[in-house]
Amino acid sequence: MVDYRRRVLDDTLDALQPHLRALSIHGPKAVGKTATAMRRAESIIDLGLPGQREIVAADPTVLTRLPGPVLVDEWQRLPEVWDHVRRAVDAGSPAGHFIIAGSSAPRGAVVHSGAGRIVPLRMRPLSMAERDVDEPTVSLAALLEGNGDVEGATAVRLTDYVEEITASGFPAIRGLPPRVRRAELDAYLDNVVQREFPEQGYPIRRPTVLRAWLAAYAAATSTTTAYSKILDAATPGLGNKPAKETTLAYRDALSSLWLLDAVPPWIPSRNHLDRLGRSAKHHLADPALAARLLGLDASALLRAEQGNTVLSAGTILGALFEHLAALSIHTYAEAAEARVGHLRTQNNDHEVDLIIERPDGRVLAVEVKLADRVEDSDVRHLTWLRDRIGTDLIDALVIYAGEHAYRRRDDVVVVPLALFGP
Structure with a gap:
């Protein structure tokens, strides 16, 4: 297994994640979003996998039933998952429960901003x-x-x-x-x-x-x-x-x-x-x-x-x-x-x-x-x-x-x- 390279963003995550019900890590592909998020997650949902995508599409409540923190990776493959997380936050999900990783939703997808509920953090290539x-x-x-x-x-x-x-x-x-x-x-x-x-x-x-x-x-x-x-x-x-x-x-x-x-x-x-x-x-x-x-x-x-x-x-x-x-x-x-x-x-x-x-x-x-x-x-x-x-x-x-x-x-x-x- 490749040793993890600690990122500058990890310090921000250390300060914020325990207190936020949901946060997103966004940035271009291959910058290390998943590697960083996985180290902080108890449960992982990879929406890049068709089987997991089908499960969440059929029953979004799985997001709240899994032990947290829950990483929802490649969320843009099922854009409505963003709104499911937003509603779960409104319903009182515990602090530190959701980490969303991926890029933006496709053009035309109807996704609410999540402002005030899902805090966005950007990861860039290595400084x-x-x-x-x-x-x-x-x-x-x-x-x-x-x-x-x-x-x-x-x-x-x-x-x-x-x-x-x-x-x-x-x-x-x-x-x-x-x-x-x-x-x-x-x-x-x-x-x-x-x-x-x-x-x-x-x-x-x-x-x-x-x-x-x-x-x-x-x-x-x-x-x-x-x-x-x-x-x-x-x-x-x-x-x-x-x-x-x-x-x-x-x-x-x-x-x-x-x-x-x-x-x-x-x-x-x-x-x-x-x-x-x-x-x-x-x-x-x-x-x-x-x-x-x-x-x-x-x-x-x-x-x-x-x-x-x-x-x-x-x-x-x-x-x-x-x-x-x-x-x-x-x-x-x-x-x-x-x-x-x-x-x-x-x-x-x-x-x-x-x-x-x-x-x-x-x-x-x-x-x-x-x-x-x-x-x-x-x-x-x-x-x-x-x-x-x-x-x-x-x-x-x-x-x-x-x-x-x-x-x-x-x-x-x-x-x-x-x-x-x-």
């Missing part, structure tokens, strides 16, 4: 801190609380980060030999196009166009490229382009499968920054999927190749490094009850890669740089933001690919990605 690459020495939660202690050194270098980008954060895939890993990632993407889309109620008439659209979206990683430009890049010279509604359907289906993990624009609540951009920054669920869609392995990335589709003036490796950082920071921030956004002014003269916002509106500002040193020019947007919002900025930091964690003379924190943790 850097969950990959045992190095021991984090700088805590996001501590920085959010104003604890600015920064120290540590790492032997992780650019080649190691490129390996992490291409290995993926999917637990069952990342440890495989590179060629096998590439085959698994290809199969993952093929399954999305050939099975997951139809099962979500989005039949695909031209799978090659969807695959090209995915590659163009991957090329837009860590940018706010307009969807119209992504479509144009996916269909050069194609006279019969998909309609705008079709590409929006692509986006909606991928979102429902948790395969898009865009960074929303930060809209400040405590200060008066104006003329901010309102477009999300594009990310897939895992940078390895983006690299694979672009036909890039580790050696190609280290040769500074851009892949089969180019949409940005920057290097795709820099964009994928930012994606890896954002994936990790999303996980750490949610564990700290914080939200992640990005800042870009409408005239593009200032941008901050990631803004981590506490519930009270105060923030950490983060720039991500694929470099082994940080220059004064790398922190200018951070110092601009500090001048604009004052004490609403708790701290400012640069995540980079260098060796040491330290605080600059201008009070900006510099942290290797491998040393940054929850």
Whole structure:
């Protein structure tokens, strides 16, 4: 049996599960939702199995008769089970009784929200801190609380980060030999196009166009490229382009499968920054999927190749490094009850890669740089933001690919990605 890798989400589950009658763990396939939930369950119902699906469909009360905690896995295979759990909670099921795992219900399924009854928790692919690459020495939660202690050194270098980008954060895939890993990632993407889309109620008439659209979206990683430009890049010279509604359907289906993990624009609540951009920054669920869609392995990335589709003036490796950082920071921030956004002014003269916002509106500002040193020019947007919002900025930091964690003379924190943790 494979040893269980404890997840950042486990700490949240430890705090919440004993007190919640029902919670859901959602996220893309193969991120480890079932493995985490099974360790907490006394009874397991796998709705991916036809026999168990038939039993629950015929007699939903089995959900309340089983000893708890009860894991209802692959719930989207029988969408009405969500409402059965919701009604069981209303009827007074005990605390800690239900764990629901899976993805969203198919389009057209009638499912009530469960708001106030079923608490949703998101699981992403493995963050850097969950990959045992190095021991984090700088805590996001501590920085959010104003604890600015920064120290540590790492032997992780650019080649190691490129390996992490291409290995993926999917637990069952990342440890495989590179060629096998590439085959698994290809199969993952093929399954999305050939099975997951139809099962979500989005039949695909031209799978090659969807695959090209995915590659163009991957090329837009860590940018706010307009969807119209992504479509144009996916269909050069194609006279019969998909309609705008079709590409929006692509986006909606991928979102429902948790395969898009865009960074929303930060809209400040405590200060008066104006003329901010309102477009999300594009990310897939895992940078390895983006690299694979672009036909890039580790050696190609280290040769500074851009892949089969180019949409940005920057290097795709820099964009994928930012994606890896954002994936990790999303996980750490949610564990700290914080939200992640990005800042870009409408005239593009200032941008901050990631803004981590506490519930009270105060923030950490983060720039991500694929470099082994940080220059004064790398922190200018951070110092601009500090001048604009004052004490609403708790701290400012640069995540980079260098060796040491330290605080600059201008009070900006510099942290290797491998040393940054929850």
